[in-house]
Amino acid sequence: MADGPHISSAGTDGPRTGGKGAATLAGSWLTRGKDGRLTVYVPVDGGLSRWTEDRVGGPGWTGPEFFPVEGLTHLTVTQGADTYVHFLGRRERRSSEGRADVDIVHAIQYQTGRPVTEWRSLGNAHKDAAKAAVFGVPAAAVDSRGTVFVFARNAGGGLMLRREQKDGKWAPWQDLKGSRLADGPIPAATSAGTVEVAVPTQRGVQQWHQSAADGPLAAGQPMQMHALPGSGTALETAPGRVTYYWTDANMSGTVAYRAGAWPVALGGAPGDGAIAALRAPLDGFDCTVLAQRGAGGTLLVGVCGTEGEQNGVWWSDTTAECVGAPALALDAYGRVVVAVLGPDGAPRVARQEQGPGLTLSPRWQHL
Numbered sequence: 001m002a003d004g005p006h007i008s009s010a011g012t013d014g015p016r017t018g019g020k021g022a023a024t025l026a027g028s029w030l031t032r033g034k035d036g037r038l039t040v041y042v043p044v045d046g047g048l049s050r051w052t053e054d055r056v057g058g059p060g061w062t063g064p065e066f067f068p069v070e071g072l073t074h075l076t077v078t079q080g081a082d083t084y085v086h087f088l089g090r091r092e093r094r095s096s097e098g099r100a101d102v103d104i105v106h107a108i109q110y111q112t113g114r115p116v117t118e119w120r121s122l123g124n125a126h127k128d129a130a131k132a133a134v135f136g137v138p139a140a141a142v143d144s145r146g147t148v149f150v151f152a153r154n155a156g157g158g159l160m161l162r163r164e165q166k167d168g169k170w171a172p173w174q175d176l177k178g179s180r181l182a183d184g185p186i187p188a189a190t191s192a193g194t195v196e197v198a199v200p201t202q203r204g205v206q207q208w209h210q211s212a213a214d215g216p217l218a219a220g221q222p223m224q225m226h227a228l229p230g231s232g233t234a235l236e237t238a239p240g241r242v243t244y245y246w247t248d249a250n251m252s253g254t255v256a257y258r259a260g261a262w263p264v265a266l267g268g269a270p271g272d273g274a275i276a277a278l279r280a281p282l283d284g285f286d287c288t289v290l291a292q293r294g295a296g297g298t299l300l301v302g303v304c305g306t307e308g309e310q311n312g313v314w315w316s317d318t319t320a321e322c323v324g325a326p327a328l329a330l331d332a333y334g335r336v337v338v339a340v341l342g343p344d345g346a347p348r349v350a351r352q353e354q355g356p357g358l359t360l361s362p363r364w365q366h367l
Helices: none
Strands: 024-027 030-032 038-044 047-053 061-068 072-079 085-094 100-109 120-123 139-142 148-153 159-163 186-189 195-200 205-210 217-219 233-238 241-247 254-258 264-267 276-282 285-293 298-305 314-321 323-330 336-341 347-351
Touching (some): 024 038, 024 139, 024 323, 030 336, 038 061, 038 072, 038 085, 038 347, 072 139, 085 139, 085 148, 100 148, 148 186, 148 195, 186 233, 186 241, 195 241, 233 276, 276 323, 276 336, 285 323, 285 336
Parallel strands (some): 024 072
Antiparallel strands (some): 038 047, 047 061, 085 100, 100 120, 139 148, 148 159, 186 195, 195 205, 205 217, 233 241, 241 254, 254 264, 276 285, 298 314, 323 336, 336 347
């Protein structure tokens, strides 16, 4: 891949790229702040690295800035409608007796380029040490009021929830029940103020949802379809309506599902990692852009009309080698931007070029 414009380096010294000790990355790790600038977040050995556009629309970036947090095994990034960026991590530390002490930690970035808050522990749903050691990977959604909902699988294969209260304090862990769940909850927040979550199971997909804002999450009927754990994402495709995208458990392609409709096969040639999804205006139409690491190890990008998947998804192979899950965002000028981690663990970004449809620049910026 060719080098892009010069990327300046600034901020606290720290590891530049992911390494053997870096946490697994998930969620929306490419975000746009209230000021319009984009930011990339990547876990590295011993903490988190951040790169930020030096001006609205780029093309220059500053970074990496390093924020230490020891012991992360997994990191997920999510952003609320207020543009605050939330970091949820699964942390594993060794006690003096050699036991693995596992907890969930949370930090926030309130404004683009500003410091990340202190990492605060949300604890573990289990008091028993053996069960606590296998507590699952967190995923999160932020409702329209800015309330954070954190989901994780418990040792018994059910789903746990910990959520903020109106006074800013955290409610205790709540058992939402369920059984035989896989790691990798797929949460979503809607513009109607509600939150829902879907989780792959050994028998299909289980879902919980709120019927009204601030209400309890109730379990729905299990969906008789099989999703590859860790592959899913959710996107609001109409007011209050969420579409889920995941890889079929047999690795036969990508699937779209909306409540009340049949699942739609989208094709593609998915590899490992989660799918990224974004709504974007293309040629005057409301479109959905999908991105995933293909079976050949390169980035695949698909485009379809929003909620028009049955009419076909147009996939293209960018030939850009990547690892893990890609991320998508719109920049301040409405251009699609995609971020990937290269084989060396370092982030790269490509931006939409002028012209019909969706054409990404062949010149990837190496951050």
